[in-house]
Amino acid sequence: EAGVAQSPRYKIIEKRQSVAFWCNPISGHATLYWYQQILGQGPKLLIQFQNNGVVDDSQLPKDRFSAERLKGVDSTLKIQPAKLEDSAVYLCASSSWGTHEQYFGPGTRLTVT
């Protein structure tokens, strides 16, 4: 079974620039999560999708962050414009219907200079 795929693995941008991350969950997983993990901290949930609908985006900074999951499969997370404090690893995870077992991708390490 293929795991959760994310790209790019690394990204360096200047502040005020835009960036987008892509996630392909495990086939058949209805629930998709985006997390932000700042160095030395645990992951913080940004947004949770159930199929292509948003279940929880209470901690998503909506003035600069956006995410979509068209057709309920792949998802993209965008930051526009980026700030220095957005430097972090962005993790994507997926889980199947009715379970709490989340499978994580390798993450995208973002550095904002």
Place this chain on the structure above:
Amino acid sequence: KNQVEQSPQSLIILEGKNCTLQCNYTVSPFSNLRWYKQDTGRGPVSLTIMTFSENTKSNGRYTATLDADTKQSSLHITASQLSDSASYICVVSGGGGYQKVTFGTGTKLQVIP
């Protein structure tokens, strides 16, 4: 407020020694508790999952315990190896909402020769 606290924040042990990591939570209602291992630069990988009725669960040299009354869990690592060097994150599911999870901040373990 749903919270998961882990201790210690970091730990250094000699190869071959045992260690125990702690997790206290206030998540309610409780569904299950997971321990994840996160290697540097990688996404978290699940080690164990425990439901309300389970007191202990093992996965090789990893043994997790759960006391649902005191809302405490521990992860015991036996005969540590250099490859055990990683962050260990306690994750509790529940607390209302669909498949809601709360992450601890993790314990960073370093095993030295």
